[in-house]
Amino acid sequence: MFLSILSAATAGLGGLVAILVLRAITVKSKQPKPSSLAPDTSPFDGNGKIVSNLQEAIRYETISRMPGDINYSEILKFHAFLQKAFPRVHSSPLVKREVIVSYSLLYTVEGTDPSLKSYILAAHMDVVPVEGQDWDVPPFEGRIQDGCIYGRGTIDDKHSLMGIMEALESRLERGEKPVRPLYLCFGHDEEVGGVDGAFNIGKTLLGRGVEAEFLLDEGYTILQDVIKHVSRPVGLIGVSEKGRLNVKLSVDSANTGHSSMPPAETNIGILANAVSKLESTPFPSMFGSGVEYDNFVYLTSEVEYPIKLVFANLWLFQKLVESIMRKKESTRALLHTSTAITVFKGGVKANVLPPSASAIVNHRIHPSQTIQQVLERDRRLINDDRIKMEILQGREATITSPYDEQCFAYQSIGQSIKQVFPDAIVAPGILLANTDTIHYTSVTDKLYRFCPTFNLPEDIPRFHGVNERIRISNYEQVVKFYYILMHHADRQQL
Known part of the structure; x- marks a missing residue:
């Protein structure tokens, strides 16, 4: 009797193991399908101009302490810098620049096919304070050291703003006309809730009847050795x-x-x-x-x-x-x-x-x-x-944006990640922090949160912390990502 029970148990255990192995072997990949687009990003390699532009951007102390307590004069200086650094963007007949509630910026980029829904790339100009922190380098100098640019805003979030602008400037320099209409939304008070900046940009777009295909704002990054037992880098896209x-x-x-x-x-x-x-x-x-x-x-x-x-x-x-x-x-x-x-x-x-x-x-x-x-x-x-x-x-927590294989926005962002970071695994995630995306729910239900920043475990404490920095090689990848994404977004469909 005992042997019969033992035999049955052994057979049952063997059957369970077989099921576990079979499910592991037959699991279907949910990674973005390879893209046939291959825009030329070589001009961004070793480009000293994009590096010096980011250094200059860091030197403006656009600090937000609380609503109403913001370095407004530095925000205005930063506006002037952007006009100087990106002459094609600011002189192109395809681009309209507007200042919203005195300090936030809205760029409307005309597309050659107005029948396509627009999309939105968002970032913010303000940064958190540095008082009480003991930095090894001046936080607003933009110093280059050990192959990195140091300074407040290098990873939250001026690198995204500058990367977006560099990508658009490059497209215009090359004579590339965007196909899909594009809005660049740059708030001035995200670090204190975006209740003035992004809120009014979103209100402006809603008033104009904008229904965007998707929005991409700051959020998760490329994480290396941060997720236990996963050796490859992981690119998390915040879908909620x-x-x-x-x-x-x-x-x-x-x-x-x-x-x-x-x-x-x-x-x-x-x-x-x-x-x-x-x-x-x-x-x-x-x-x-x-x-x-x-x-x-x-x-x-x-x-x-x-x-x-x-x-x-x-x-x-x-x-x-x-x-x-x-x-x-x-x-x-x-x-x-x-x-x-x-x-x-x-x-x-x-x-x-x-x-x-x-x-x-x-x-x-x-x-x-x-x-x-x-x-x-x-x-x-x-x-x-x-x-x-x-x-x-x-x-309230935001709605969960779609991330299936047919979702144009999620797949376009994922394909862009894979082209810049070929080894990365792309996956959806819940963002624990809050962003300006909440202020755009009236113009799109496809809200995504991702920054093409490459982070090792020791980089995580630098967010809002001491010695914030970005590797120069990674910043080149930031610009490449936005340039590629603009090309992917120009498609009518996947």
Whole structure:
């Protein structure tokens, strides 16, 4: 009897292994189909002019600290620089330049086939502050060192803006007339929400009846050795981004007075108990309901064994993958709506009972959930009527843009990535941060977030951090990417 059971179990295990291997062997590639277009990008190799232009762009201290607190004079100087650096763009009869709400820029590029839907390339002029950071080089000098250009904005996001302009300037110099109409949208306050710049650019386009084929803005990059067990570089295209919710919790119900006669609970204690509940009870995993699942599906055909067996059989290994993702903050945040207690205030003196206490909770909302659902869960978890909840700021997660094999926009972006970074694996992803794309949802439902920046693990902390830089060879790739993408976008169809 025992031998019969053992034999059956062995046969069952062998059958399971056979199924796992078969699924791994037969998995279909979801990589972009090779493009027949091969525009000449050789003029960008070793081009000192595009390098010096980016250096100059970095020297303008276009800092955004908060809405209304922006170096507006530097923004205007940057405008003048762009006119000087790109004479063909600013003199071409095909291009119309407009200043929106005094500081943002909108370029309308006429296409030879106005029957085609336009597309939008977006970037921003402003950068984050550098106060309190100990840089090894001056952050606004644009210094070249170790084959890199250093400075605030080299990877967020002046390199994209300059790359777009260099690509368009080159097309006009070569006498290439764009086929599909194009809008260049350059906001001046993205780092503080884009509530003035991109918002009004989007409003302007909507008022003109623009229905764009797609929009590409900043976002994910080419990641090397960042995704564990994947040796090849990965080009993630953000097809959605998390929502954002800031909630203020406050309490003033406990007695105040001298600390020598404390009540059973103080206002600080009541509030601390509430935020402890929120921190210790994370939102449930949404893995399998969003793009984060398909991210593995798109990687499957390109990764090596044994990881291919796991990715090809998520029906069996989903919990294992989730447990691995939970070990790192960067991947854990992809699984669910996140919760962070970012501000806590209370008390006035060591021997005085606190008259009130308050905290700010920052949620980043998974695209499968809404602001209302997050608020209702917070209330259920806290379960204390003494805690007042006030929404300070809220933004729903964006819609998920299409990324299938027939999607013109996703495939065009993916093909452009593959031509500049041939070894890269292209896959969709959810962007954890927020971008200006939210302000263009009224003119297109195909919103993508990708920068052709090549990042190693040590490069990630440079975003908004110390010693921001881009390799010169990579910046040449940035320009090539936008130049190739413009050619791909000019097609009527895939």
